[in-house]
Amino acid sequence: MGWFSNLFSEKIEIEIGGQKKWVPKRQFDEIMQKAVAAGKATVHRACTVHIISPMGNRTENWIVGDQIPEEAYNKLKGQSGDLHALEVYEKGEPSITVITKEIWQKAAEQFGAIDAEGDAAMKRTMDKLAGLRRK
Known part of the structure; x- marks a missing residue:
């Protein structure tokens, strides 16, 4: 070269x-x-994990055989070799579950709808507060 x-x-x-x-x-x-x-x-063989979380979506790199068992990786990996996961909080503690890409996509849509609903509710509240301040 x-x-x-x-x-x-x-x-x-x-x-x-x-x-x-x-x-x-x-x-x-x-x-x-x-x-x-x-x-x-x-x-080490690593894979990219796409994580949906209430704290914001992110990606992480996991080592196969260490952070994810080989069997689970082979069963749940997508065509690209990536994994998809959902993070939830139970009693304030995060818990990550690896899921199929199809379930991940449905969860992403639902989280998006929840975010949109929350944004709309916040806007309505701010508009009401602005109206009260003008009085």
Whole structure:
């Protein structure tokens, strides 16, 4: 690869010894191969998890076999390899359940409707308060 190709090559953020830096993917691959061969690093399969939550939707990266059992991952992963989950709070404690993408999409629609209803109720309340202030 020439200097021109290096300008536009994909870069990956890595953390080594508590310091983060961006390196070209090619350099990352070389670093990892050496570290794995020396027994200083291991390669784990990870997946992206799309989480619907009352606190706001987010994505996380989970390690398969560690944060999600292999069997559960294989059963619930989508075509892209991603997982979908729903976070609820029971007695103030968060609980995450991995669900199918189809159920996740239905839950996303319902959460969207709840948000819209809440926004509309807040607007009505603010309008009433504004009306009372004018009197």
